[in-house]
Amino acid sequence: PRLVRDLAKSMNKEVVLTITGDDSFIDKSLLNDLDAMLMHIVRNAIDHGIETVEERKKLGKPPKGELRIEAENDDKFLKVHIKDDGRGIDVERIREVAPAKGLCSREKIMTMSEQEIINLIFLSGMTTTKEVSDVSGRGVGMDVVISGIEKRGGSAKISTEKNKGTSVYLQIPLSVTLGVINGLVIKIAGKSFVIPMENILETFKPAEKQLVTVKKTGE
Numbered sequence: 001p002r003l004v005r006d007l008a009k010s011m012n013k014e015v016v017l018t019i020t021g022d023d024s025f026i027d028k029s030l031l032n033d034l035d036a037m038l039m040h041i042v043r044n045a046i047d048h049g050i051e052t053v054e055e056r057k058k059l060g061k062p063p064k065g066e067l068r069i070e071a072e073n074d075d076k077f078l079k080v081h082i083k084d085d086g087r088g089i090d091v092e093r094i095r096e097v098a099p100a101k102g103l104c105s106r107e108k109i110m111t112m113s114e115q116e117i118i119n120l121i122f123l124s125g126m127t128t129t130k131e132v133s134d135v136s137g138r139g140v141g142m143d144v145v146i147s148g149i150e151k152r153g154g155s156a157k158i159s160t161e162k163n164k165g166t167s168v169y170l171q172i173p174l175s176v177t178l179g180v181i182n183g184l185v186i187k188i189a190g191k192s193f194v195i196p197m198e199n200i201l202e203t204f205k206p207a208e209k210q211l212v213t214v215k216k217t218g219e
Contacts, residue, residue, distance in 0.1 A: 003039065004067060007046045014053055014064040015046060021071030026078055030172065033152065034080070037145045041082045041168050042067070044142065048128065049086030049166050059163060061085070073174070075182055076198070077154075080170040089160040091117050093128045101125055118158060122146040145170075 001017055008015040026034070050065030057063060070081040094117050098104040103123050104112075120126055124143040145168075149156045154172035183194040184203070 003042060004046065007043065008050075008065075011046065012052055013046065013050055015050055016064050016066050018066070018068045019071075020069075021073075024071045024073035024078065026073065026174070030078070030152065030174075033148045034078075034170075034172075037148050037170065038069070038080075038082070040142060040144050042069075045082065045084040045086065045166065049084040049088070051087055055087075076174060078170075078172045078174055080172075081167060082170075083165060083167040085165040088162045088164060088166055089118055089121065089158075090128060094118070094120055094126075097128055098123075098126065118160060121158070122156070 001019075004015055004017045007013075045067055046065075050067070051059065051061070053063045056065065066085045068081070068083045070083075072079045091114055095109055098109055098117075098120050099106040103120060103126055109117065121128075121142045122145070126143070146156055149170060149172065152172045154170065156171075157169040158166065159169075160166040182197040184197060184200055186193050186195065
């Protein structure tokens, strides 16, 4: 919230932030990585996406831009959706900038689909900003997101619509971190063990005739 408030103020914009799913439990190491990813996505949303109050009024939009962060933890994946109602990604600008920065040849970009062109924003060095500032123009941003996601074995998708906004979807498997799992605690010979719930097919109380002695203590 403070990042959104400070960025919006510095850019003469008004932004309403809504967060849902903030009660999701995740491993601390994943939280640290996610924090860096969200910071870059939020910066992009406010800097590139959401318009100034005057621009929004001309487009017939509410003066305050909307930024939503929705998180969901289904025990297998952490899913995060970041959506703004700004101007959307300028595909033509990417088509112009990418070859100029040597990120893609002009011949190749002419054969790429709109979605493939949009995905170029994940490349290191890619920026559509004409002037360098403290917030943007340095070519560092969404490449941090995709590298962090790939390190975690996850995926990132982005969709956009002109003057409607942009959505970024992150999906990160929780199996790569053992810090937060649902499990069954069992005790054997005085020692405690945790079996992940996803590996348990059934639990039951055995009858006495089902018990088999493999080796008696002391033998």
